[in-house]
Amino acid sequence: MGKICHFYLYRDNVIFLHNLLNGDGIQSIAQFRKEALFDDYRISSQNEDCIAFAVDVSLLHRALRSSVSICTEFLNISISNMGIYTFIFSTTLIILGVEFQKLLVLGETADAPSKYRNLSAQTRSGRAILKGNAQSVQVSVKHFGKSLQCHLCKPDYAFYGIAPQGTGACWTVIFQFFILGSHQMEKSISLHCKLPVLDQGSG
Template sequence: MKFKAFLTQDGVNLLDKRFLPSLDKIGRVCHLYLTRDHAIFLHNLLGGDGIQSVAQFKKEVLFNDYRISSQNEDRIAFAIDVALLHRALRSAQTIQLQSQDDTAAIQIKLVKKLPVGSLNPAPFLTFETKGLRSAVVQDVPISKPLSRADVVQLQTALDAAQDLPQTLVQVPDLSQLQNLVERLKNVGELLMLAITQYGDLHLQVSTSLITVGSEFRKLKVLGIQADAPSGDQNLSAPTRTEMAIQRGEALSVQVSLKHLAKSLQCHLAKPDCAFYGISPQGVCLTVIFQFFIPGTRLTDKSISFHCRLPVLDTGSN
């Protein structure tokens, strides 16, 4: 089982300034899954009741001279502490800048070493900053690489996590939505969220004393969509939503406000837009972040990032 590659400068910037801060907000420990073509950061796909997240990069986005080999179709996966990974990356970058050596490069590879005070070698993801005159090595401890069976299970979970809801709506500015969710957290812990095929997003928190909600209308819709009935325009938001659910043109679920707030921390990855959707039968709430090729409105297909929030109650659907 071998892996080594050199980080590109764009890859260092993407991880350091955008994705690692975002992933750390979702959970301290994640799986790093390396294949022949992709590097993938995964949260909670092998268990746990928290947010599932998948950040996937084509290898060329992050690496040069990418080499991987294993007896499991050149697939390697292991658990890693996101904060420790980020700290090592930043340190390697600082050393690279201070070296004033144009040839300095950051190499990343899997190694086994004997930890201080131990008799058994342990696996590490090692950063080696090389220049003409010096090299500095930093080791990030990782879990034992997953077995063949566990990698197959991880790949199966990843394939299942790629399924898209039938209707997606483009949510408003993420910072605006984040401010709303922070206010709603002061009211209660559970949020009823509904999405209609007309492009409506309805958020509501209820307690025994008060109900507070907000609605965004006429949002961009991807997938199955419908025209809003003209006779519903003067009805209240909850009534319109309930009628849309009864017509089979909307779904609603109940999710944890804490989970939703955590997913909104993904704005640190600086996506260009985001879409919300509810999977059939209300299995989960899916949040998809979209990135554009710089200077265009074209989707950058070399990067993908999405979250799936567990549902506490399927509500009415």
């Protein structure tokens, strides 16, 4: 769509503007809350804490691809009995992660302490593991990506967990299907996949 993109960094959000200063062609605007992009975000400027700059889109794309390629070998997955599910890619240069909260937990459950709310996903996960409220394993990103293809069968439910396997553990996904037009489990169909674990972590 063009070579140059303008960034506007504010206290609470980040805006990407393309072709907005030029009246010709397609214009696009993308806005993100700071929490969607950063674990820790601090900004200060003499312009009411607003910083604006232009960047070459092709260079930005190349930098982002390089950052992601650094992190695509290993993936740390943790599950807690507080209904929190965390993925973390990490290197010495960058940490990328995503966290899902308030998920249904089967079996033993626990409540997340209120002081956890202001912590990063990585810190919350680490503290839950130390307290015995979570388990964590490391898997291959390549294997994990392939396991996601199982979702193409469109299951009604998917259950995730860390299961014992021999002397170690494995990352397990179990899919559940309903009889068409009902909420009754289809017992004639069974599908699950297991990912080999590279590092046992706390699992």
